[in-house]
Each structure stands twice: as structure tokens, then as C-alpha cells.
Amino acid sequence: MKLMTKSKFDTLKIHAGYDPKDHHFASSVPVYQTAAFGLENTATADKIVTGKLAGRYDYSRDGNPTVRVFEERIAALDGGVDAVAVGSGMAAISYTILNVAENGGRIIAPRNIYGSSLDEFRTFFPKFGINFDFVDDINDFKTVKHLIGEDTKAIYVESVANPSTEIADLEKLAEIAHAACIPLIVDNTFPTPYLLRPFEHGADIIVYSSTKGINGHGNVISGLIVDHGTFNWDNPKFPQFSELEFTLGDEDLHKQESFVSKFGQQAFIKRIRMKYLRLLGAVLEPVDAYLILLGLETISERLDREVASATKIAEFLSTNEHVKKVFYSGIEKDNLLVKKYFPKGVGGILSFELAGNIKNVATLIDNVHVFSYLPNIGDSRSLIVNPTRTTHREVPKKVRESQGLNDQVLRLSIGLENVDDLIEDLDQAIEKAFE
Numbered sequence: 001m002k003l004m005t006k007s008k009f010d011t012l013k014i015h016a017g018y019d020p021k022d023h024h025f026a027s028s029v030p031v032y033q034t035a036a037f038g039l040e041n042t043a044t045a046d047k048i049v050t051g052k053l054a055g056r057y058d059y060s061r062d063g064n065p066t067v068r069v070f071e072e073r074i075a076a077l078d079g080g081v082d083a084v085a086v087g088s089g090m091a092a093i094s095y096t097i098l099n100v101a102e103n104g105g106r107i108i109a110p111r112n113i114y115g116s117s118l119d120e121f122r123t124f125f126p127k128f129g130i131n132f133d134f135v136d137d138i139n140d141f142k143t144v145k146h147l148i149g150e151d152t153k154a155i156y157v158e159s160v161a162n163p164s165t166e167i168a169d170l171e172k173l174a175e176i177a178h179a180a181c182i183p184l185i186v187d188n189t190f191p192t193p194y195l196l197r198p199f200e201h202g203a204d205i206i207v208y209s210s211t212k213g214i215n216g217h218g219n220v221i222s223g224l225i226v227d228h229g230t231f232n233w234d235n236p237k238f239p240q241f242s243e244l245e246f247t248l249g250d251e252d253l254h255k256q257e258s259f260v261s262k263f264g265q266q267a268f269i270k271r272i273r274m275k276y277l278r279l280l281g282a283v284l285e286p287v288d289a290y291l292i293l294l295g296l297e298t299i300s301e302r303l304d305r306e307v308a309s310a311t312k313i314a315e316f317l318s319t320n321e322h323v324k325k326v327f328y329s330g331i332e333k334d335n336l337l338v339k340k341y342f343p344k345g346v347g348g349i350l351s352f353e354l355a356g357n358i359k360n361v362a363t364l365i366d367n368v369h370v371f372s373y374l375p376n377i378g379d380s381r382s383l384i385v386n387p388t389r390t391t392h393r394e395v396p397k398k399v400r401e402s403q404g405l406n407d408q409v410l411r412l413s414i415g416l417e418n419v420d421d422l423i424e425d426l427d428q429a430i431e432k433a434f435e
């Protein structure tokens with residue numbers, strides 16, 4: 001289907017990246033469950049493997065038509081030039097960090113990020129010469145500016161932090177990053193492109209765990225990298241983009257190329273695909289891309305409902321005598337960042353601090369019936385978890401507690417059940433916890 005140039009989000013989420021006439025007029029995107037694709041004849045093979053024949057594939061580690069629809073659909077929803085899908089959110093984050101800083105350097109990031117991201121940044125990437133300058137508050141612009149040095153390669157943030165739901169002021173951070181000729185990388189997993197489109201606020205690269213709200217059904221692990229296509233990678237700070245690459249040139253014509261000379265504004269995503277996806281190999285399976293495409297069709301309807309229910313639940317918890325604190329920026333009436341960035345709501349995830357001690361927390365968790373106790377978010381089922389014992393175990397206690405994340409904090413991811421049933425479930429479990 002040829003999309004009208006100004007198609008809106010809800011049209012793109014159903015149609016972008018897919019033309020039925022190229023696929024036997026199948027209305028649902030077919031699953032190309034194949035490792036390889038025929039090269040037809042030697043002349044055609046030459047064109048396919050050198051990327052000169054658009055729409056043809058050779059091997060599913062380099063690209064697959066089902067996965068490609070998913071990539072193009074997300075690029076359209078986010079307003080990016082291109083996207084690449086990978087096997088998990090962590091693969092998306094790892095490949096992105098390596099692609100900007102593979103020859104070493106420093107990256108600025110807040111401490112209150114996803115547990116595995118923090119663990120990777122703190123303890124693993126330094127072994128590869130990539131070091132992180134962590135800040136307690138990413139909206140402390142003076143400190144962020146002060147940390148930028150010769151060797152700084154990027155600013156990395158989560159648009160909405162996990163689990164505190166604090167909001168990063170993307171426009172200010174983009175301004176600071178661009179003044180230093182470095183990109184702003186945004187993990188936009190919590191809001192998804194439905195609630196926030198970071199490119200409209202200056203972000204250069206977006207990463208996602210599409211395991212979460214993009215798919216919304218808790219049945220696939222997957223990730224995405226999306227490129228705005230506006231950052232200039234032709235910069236001595238990032239020599240990997242302008243060095244000549246054997247695989248990009250043409251040996252017969254004695255022609256040499258770099259990612260910048262060959263792909264221009266698509267250099268970043270092409271390099272992820274050709275270096276990291278092709279060589280490190282965390283590909284997304286076609287059948288998994290198909291499942292996510294199904295989930296994506298209802299993203300707006302799901303998130304509207306989840307935001308409405310999360311708001312009611314946050315209000316219920318704020319009035320409960322056994323709840324000390326609710327973490328949900330969505331109900332903070334005078335939060336200017338909510339007004340500026342999240343007119344449709346900040347999402348379906350919230351946390352709260354229970355009074356009492358860890359025994360009360362355990363009794364509460366052991367007595368919920370509708371909520372599922374498991375480490376995930378953005379599912380159609382409502383979920384509950386105790387982060388310090390599960391998702392944020394990798395975060396040192398001192399760091400956790402400086403952010404108000406103690407053993408009494410419970411994180412909720414609100415699904416699509418009836419909200420009164422969810423409130424009743426929490427109410428009776430809290431009551432049992434304090435019997």
C-alpha cells in the first residue's frame with residue numbers, strides 16, 4: 001500500500017513498511033521462515049550480495065523480509081531514516097554503545113537506569129576501554145556539561161527511568177550534546193513511540209527493548225535501534241565512520257568507500273547492520289518479528305488503557321495508609337516535564353514504597369491473584385515485582401538507596417484487565433500484608 005505522506009501514527013502502525021502486492025496480496029505480513037534466499041543466477045547474485053538490487057535478500061543474518069517490515073514500520077512510527085531489529089533490548093544497547101565508542105572513550109549516563117544496562121556500563125564496557133561518567137540527576141545540566149571532555153562520545157539516557165518514572169529533559173540534553181558534536185542516545189522503552197517520539201526533541205539514536213510495550217504481550221525477547229539520520233558522523237571523534245572499508249568498496253573497480261561516503265545520513269544504522277548484527281549475530285527471528293507486528297497493531301489502544309488504569313491505581317495507592325510513597329510522574333500535577341513531553345501520559349509502569357518491612361512486602365506479593373509476580377513490563381497482563389531482589393539486583397545497594405529504591409519498593413506494570421479488579425487485588429493483598 002502506498003501511504004499518504006502525512007499518514008498519522010494509527011495508520012502507520014497498521015500499514016507502514018508493507019505492500020501486499022509484493023507478497024501475493026497476503027493481508028497479514030508473511031513469515032519468511034528461511035535461513036537463506038536463492039541467488040537466481042551468477043549475474044543477479046553479484047548484484048544481490050553487493051546490495052545493488054533493492055528488495056532482494058541472501059541470508060537471514062544480513063536481512064529478512066518479515067523482519068524488514070518491522071524495522072520499516074518502527075522507523076516510520078518514530079520518524080527516523082531507518083531502523084534495525086535485533087534479538088534483545090540488551091543487544092540493541094550494546095551494539096549502539098559499541099558503534100559510537102568502539103575505539104574507546106567516555107559516555108555520560110544517569111545512575112538510575114535499567115539494572116542490566118547499569119551493570120554493563122559499570123563493570124563490563126570498561127574492559128573494552130569504554131568508560132562511563134555517571135550522574136545522579138541527568139537533568140542537572142551544569143554537571144552534565146562539566147563532564148564533557150575531549151574523549152566524550154555520547155550522552156545516554158532513559159526517557160522515563162525504571163522504576164522511578166523520572167523524565168529526562170531531552171531538548172536540553174540534545175542541545176548540550178550537539179554543542180559538543182556528540183549524539184544523544186535515548187532508551188525509549190518505557191513510553192514507546194506512541195507516548196513519546198524522541199527525535200522530535202533532538203535525540204539522534206533511539207534504542208528499545210521491544211520485549212516490552214511495543215509488542216505488549218510478553219511473548220518475545222527483542223530490541224531495536226532507530227536512527228534519526230541528522231547527526232554528522234563525518235567527525236575525527238568517530239573515525240570508524242569515515243575509514244575505508246574493504247567490504248564497502250569494489251575490488252574490481254579499485255574503488256574504496258567508508259560508511260559515510262557510501263551511506264551518508266544512514267551511516268549509523270548501516271554500520272550496526274553490517275558490523276554488529278552481521279558479525280556479532282544477535283538477529284531477530286522472522287516468526288518473532290511477526291508476533292511483534294501483531295502486538296504493534298494495538299499499541300495506541302493498549303497504552304491509552306494502561307495509562308488510564310495506572311493513573312487510577314496510583315491515586316488509589318496514594319491514599320492507602322500502608323503506602324509510604326508512590327513513584328509515578330504521571331500524577332504529579334505541577335511536573336513541567338510531564339506537560340512538555342507526555343500529553344498522552346507517561347505509561348503504565350509505576351512503583352510504590354510499602355510501609356513495614358520485607359515480611360510485609362513478601363506477604364503482599366504472595367497474596368496477589370490477578371497480578372503476576374515476574375520480571376517484565378509492558379505486558380497485557382498486570383505484573384508486580386520487587387526490584388531490589390530481581391530486576392535491579394545488579395545495582396549496588398548504596399546506589400539504589402540514594403535513588404529511593406529500597407527493599408520496600410514494589411514495581412507494577414499495568415495491563416489490560418478491569419481496573420477495579422486490579423485495585424481490589426492490591427487492596428486485599430495489602431490488607432493481608434498488615435493483618
Ligand SMILES: *Cc1c(COP(=O)(O)O)cnc(C)c1O
Binds near residue numbers: 089209210212221223
Ligand atoms: C527490559 C529493558 C531493557 C533490556 O531489554 P531486553 O529485551 O530484556 O534485553 C533495556 N532497557 C529498559 C528500559 C528495559 O526495560
